[in-house]
Amino acid sequence: MTQSLHGAPLVIIDLQMAIDHPDWGPRNNPDAERSIAKLLTVWREKGWPVIHVKHNSSHSNSPYRPGQSGNDFKPEVAPIAGENIIAKTTHSAFIDPALGTALAKLKTKTLIIAGVKTNNSIETTVRHGENLGYDIHLLADGCFTHDQVDWNGKSWSAEDVHAHALSNLDGEYCRVTTIDALLSEISA
Amino acid sequence: MTQSLHGAPLVIIDLQMAIDHPDWGPRNNPDAERSIAKLLTVWREKGWPVIHVKHNSSHSNSPYRPGQSGNDFKPEVAPIAGENIIAKTTHSAFIDPALGTALAKLKTKTLIIAGVKTNNSIETTVRHGENLGYDIHLLADGCFTHDQVDWNGKSWSAEDVHAHALSNLDGEYCRVTTIDALLSEISA
Numbered sequence A, B: 001m002t003q004s005l006h007g008a009p010l011v012i013i014d015l016q017m018a019i020d021h022p023d024w025g026p027r028n029n030p031d032a033e034r035s036i037a038k039l040l041t042v043w044r045e046k047g048w049p050v051i052h053v054k055h056n057s058s059h060s061n062s063p064y065r066p067g068q069s070g071n072d073f074k075p076e077v078a079p080i081a082g083e084n085i086i087a088k089t090t091h092s093a094f095i096d097p098a099l100g101t102a103l104a105k106l107k108t109k110t111l112i113i114a115g116v117k118t119n120n121s122i123e124t125t126v127r128h129g130e131n132l133g134y135d136i137h138l139l140a141d142g143c144f145t146h147d148q149v150d151w152n153g154k155s156w157s158a159e160d161v162h163a164h165a166l167s168n169l170d171g172e173y174c175r176v177t178t179i180d181a182l183l184s185e186i187s188a
Helices: A032-046 A098-105 A118-131 A158-169 A179-187 B032-046 B098-105 B118-131 B158-169 B179-187
Strands: A010-013 A050-055 A084-088 A110-116 A135-144 A175-177 B010-013 B050-055 B084-088 B110-116 B135-144 B175-177
Touching: A010 A032, A010 A118, A032 A050, A032 A110, A032 A135, A032 A179, A050 A098, A084 A098, A110 A118, A118 A135, A118 A158, A118 B118, A118 B158, A135 A158, A135 A179, A158 B118, A158 B158, B010 B032, B010 B118, B032 B050, B032 B110, B032 B135, B032 B179, B050 B098, B084 B098, B110 B118, B118 B135, B118 B158, B135 B158, B135 B179
Parallel strands: A010 A050, A010 A110, A050 A084, A110 A135, A135 A175, B010 B050, B010 B110, B050 B084, B110 B135, B135 B175
Antiparallel strands: none
């Protein structure tokens, strides 16, 4: 890594009620929210920055559209007073300059990412962020996705979709690690 | 589609000799270069714009690094006089403003994309481009990739990696189509 992870911002992406909509189908990493909550507790105890990225879909049929309960943060990982909330309407959290501005204020190019979905907004944000020069640490067990049918009509389990996305990213666009490995690192 | 594909720019990404390096492993779509060449002939006969995106890697061990034969365009799809060549050093062709500027000069937000690799620079460019507001038509048989081992250690064939990437993109970030379907559309 190019910079210590002590004090690096924890960026949680799109973890809103909408991700539980049954239309998504079966998911992997059922403990992701609880694991992120454990990490959040540590970050809050240390007073390190937490940034919540909130997806405000402009699609009329999206459960992420504002004005519905799907737009609300999942309670396990909801922001507390003083934490930064950044809204986005695209997949990449870096299209709108707000996230870049927040990171610049924190004087860091290093960030830790968790959230959903591994192969959609997470993958797009990590790809874009690395191309912009950010040093990203992605939490494999702090992300999840859903079953998917590929372009040839072949069905893949959520865990396969997730593991494939992580292999696109690891070493090429970010470092993929786990929540426990990160906790060991910062306590070392 | 939001705009006619008649006269839309054909953007060919990273189709350089480096992609034949044996370290990549087995690939899919062995006819991709010949199929793109067929499309190029039509585009050139019609006088429609062609943009060649050239990857100039800054990594010392990359076959795409300038100063090696790997940096050269593949002969089947090499630029001819008058065609635009845009250099890039990152995965997304939209990080440097040159591609956006070229498209603005052509007064279009619509583009057709082919090239390599499906799940690396192609996928990053399509994700980024859509998030910037471009209307992208991606040619399934005008792209290819290589075998890959995922984060769980499971091996995927190049065709599975390719089909999985296309299913991430189709309908969410672009329209995935084929070269023959595109040729039928423009002659209709």
